Amino acid sequence: MLSKNEMGLLCNLFNRGGWVLDFSTNEFDTFTLGSVGIPLCEHYRLSKGKSLVAFINEASLADSQRLLFDLFEHYETRYQCEFESRDDYPHPQHADRNYGPRYRQCKKFVEREQSIASPYKQSADFIKKEFSSESMNEQIDLLMRMRTEHPTDAIGKSKEVLESCCKTILTNQGIDIPDDWDAPRLSKETAKLLKVSVGDVDTNGPEGKIVKQILGSLQGLATGVIEFRNAYGDGHGHAAQFQSLPVRHAKLAVGSCLTLVEYYWETYEWRKSRGLLK
Template identity: 45%
Template sequence: MALSPLEISTFYQLLDRGGSVLDFTRGALDDFVGATIGETPCETYQLPMMKSLRACVKDLDDERLFKLFSALFEYYEQHYKSEYAASPAGYRDISYRRERADQVELCKKALTREHSGLNPFAQSSECLKGQFSSEYMSQQIDALNTLRNENPTDAIGKAKELVESCCKTILKELGVIVQTSWGMSELVKATMKVLNIATESVSDNLPEAETVRKILGSLSGLVGGIAEFRNHWGSGHGKAADFEPLFRRHANLAVGSSITITEYLWNTYLWRKETGKLAS
């Protein structure tokens, strides 16, 4: 699941203070967001404070968006309780306070729902910044195998995220700058190149060269297929009211493909690291 446009809009209503974000200065907001998800919206986007935050939010995946809004909502609750709390007499004395209370309740319910929905994948977003590990991969694969039966739509979205997490970690560990514009295909292509397993890296001297190239080329096709699966039927995008999710067999296909790609890339990375064959 993901926060709906209405829910995101409600968060903005709580945070927006005439173009500012609560009582933050630009520097303080960058420090807060940086400590939470590693982004600096004001410095990065060079827009007015609230517009910078909105621009940053548009570039976040569901997990990092959830983490950011959770932190901002917690800050709001700690510093702005007078805006929405009941009066000593037991009622909210002005319409403004009632409106704020309704907004707080909607945000709280949305975060509670998302927290519950993200439990199978409730690892810190730090996994996308270098903490991906063999243990983490095993946990996510186990979770995917469960989720593809319980919620095929979410499974398709998480299958793509697993591959992306793996690629981003390998690229960061090897000093490759990941461009924000890169999609899944670009991430996998760059990862295969740095691991020296791209089709053009296969030596013609190998007797099985052509076969290896075919297999590696098929992996590239799988990557494109998973990305299209997620874009059309996964949990990463809003859906129309008449949206019909795919059957479990389609989730099984996406999950199985993502596991195959992730295990291959990660095991290749570990093998090259252990044998000293990583590119310097």
């Protein structure tokens, strides 16, 4: 959990002389109601900044951390002008580049806590260990950093990690990969090799329909990550008015990618251990 000192540093990043970032009073109440179930200004009858501090001082650590993390995600989405070197980001109310060093300080312990709480950190660690490839390990580490630091780039990297997994499995089995096989084709051929495509499921048993549904969703993950990348990732040019997606969307893409890669690799190892693959 965050220490009291770390919570104070985050509050100082958000509190701009009684304001909290670019929120109006109504917007802040709506935001905090959605985050922790309490419209803080209405509850405390104080300014936005003082209401935030009052809540952090009396709420549970879990609730305080939840609100601070939600505010940090809002900050990263809206206040890139304070910590990025580019000058073409919008400048919301109270933006000030002097907050950049404070953001980078806060980023370290926010990442620490989010990494511990991440539901797919174990998947990332598993993949790094099982692939035993320096290149793949570097991709996984980069992907985990990019999901919060550069969410648009993370979506593109998710596709690359999925492609690397599929190519590794197919190549290990002596399958030549044509140059025109795109990511959906790679995923489809890998699923076929591992016999986890929808057509391989026997639906006569009581669990067959459920398994088939799950496997269909699994392939949907692959398609979704790829389409996400094509629309919003780093692989294509964007119009000048293009804005990066919120961090939570990048986390969705990364989490989906790692879940699928872990499933493919575990199935690959399982089939090899039983002599079903070489």
